[in-house]
Amino acid sequence: MSKMKLLAASALASSMVITGCASTGGVQVNDTTKKAGLGALAGALGGAAISKATGGEQTGRDAAIGAVLGAGVGAYMSKQEAKLKQQTAGTGIEVTRDPVTNNINLAIPEAITFDKGQYAIKSSSYNALNQVARTLNEYNQTQVVVNGYASVEGSAAFNQTLSQNRANAVARYLVNQSVAGSRISAIGHGATSKFGAAYEPNRRVEITIIAPQSVN
Known part of the structure; x- marks a missing residue:
C-alpha cells in the first residue's frame, strides 16, 4: 500500500x-x-x-x-x-448536498418565486426565503452563489437579462434579510434546456451554499 x-x-x-x-x-x-x-x-x-x-x-x-x-x-x-430541509418542507424548494464538496444546493422553481417572464419575487415565497436567510445567518461561515436561469422561450438576450435579474432579485432579498452582501454573488446563466426545451423547471433560481475550508 x-x-x-x-x-x-x-x-x-x-x-x-x-x-x-x-x-x-x-x-x-x-x-x-x-x-x-x-x-x-x-x-x-x-x-x-x-x-x-x-x-x-x-x-x-x-x-x-x-x-x-x-x-x-x-x-x-x-x-x-437538515435545517434547510426542515424549514423549506412543503414549499417546492429542493435541497441537496454534494457529499464530496459539502456544498448545498437549493433549487427554487419559478412557480413559487416569479410570474412567467418576470423577476419580481412573489409575496407568497417570502416566508420560504426568510427561512433560508435565517439559516444562512445562523451558519454564517459560508459563501452563497445565486444562479438565475430561464427557459429557451424568447431571445437569448432576453433570457440572459431575465436570468440575471432573477438572480439579482433573490440576492437583494437575502441581503434585506441581513445576510451579508459580501457573502453573496449573483450569476445569470441565460436559457437552459436541462429539463426539456420549454419545461417549467428551466425557469428557476438555484442557491449554492459553498462549504468553508474550516469552521470555527
Missing part, C-alpha cells in the same frame, strides 16, 4: 473516532456522521496532497489536521442541510 493510501486509510479511521462513528456490534452510522467521515477523508487527502506538493516533511501530520478540519466542515454543512 502506498504512503498516500495508508495516510488516507489512517485518516478515515481517525475521523470515525473523532466523529464518534461506531459500526461494530450492529450499530448503524447515522447520515450526519457518515457525511462528516467523508469530509474528514477529503480533508485528509487534501492536507496530505498539499504537504507533498510543497515538499513538506510532515505529510502525516498535515493529513491528520486535514481530517479533523474536514470532519468539522462535513458536520457543519450536514446540520445546515
Whole structure:
C-alpha cells in the first residue's frame, strides 16, 4: 500500500473516532456522521496532497489536521442541510448536498418565486426565503452563489437579462434579510434546456451554499 493510501486509510479511521462513528456490534452510522467521515477523508487527502506538493516533511501530520478540519466542515454543512430541509418542507424548494464538496444546493422553481417572464419575487415565497436567510445567518461561515436561469422561450438576450435579474432579485432579498452582501454573488446563466426545451423547471433560481475550508 502506498504512503498516500495508508495516510488516507489512517485518516478515515481517525475521523470515525473523532466523529464518534461506531459500526461494530450492529450499530448503524447515522447520515450526519457518515457525511462528516467523508469530509474528514477529503480533508485528509487534501492536507496530505498539499504537504507533498510543497515538499513538506510532515505529510502525516498535515493529513491528520486535514481530517479533523474536514470532519468539522462535513458536520457543519450536514446540520445546515437538515435545517434547510426542515424549514423549506412543503414549499417546492429542493435541497441537496454534494457529499464530496459539502456544498448545498437549493433549487427554487419559478412557480413559487416569479410570474412567467418576470423577476419580481412573489409575496407568497417570502416566508420560504426568510427561512433560508435565517439559516444562512445562523451558519454564517459560508459563501452563497445565486444562479438565475430561464427557459429557451424568447431571445437569448432576453433570457440572459431575465436570468440575471432573477438572480439579482433573490440576492437583494437575502441581503434585506441581513445576510451579508459580501457573502453573496449573483450569476445569470441565460436559457437552459436541462429539463426539456420549454419545461417549467428551466425557469428557476438555484442557491449554492459553498462549504468553508474550516469552521470555527
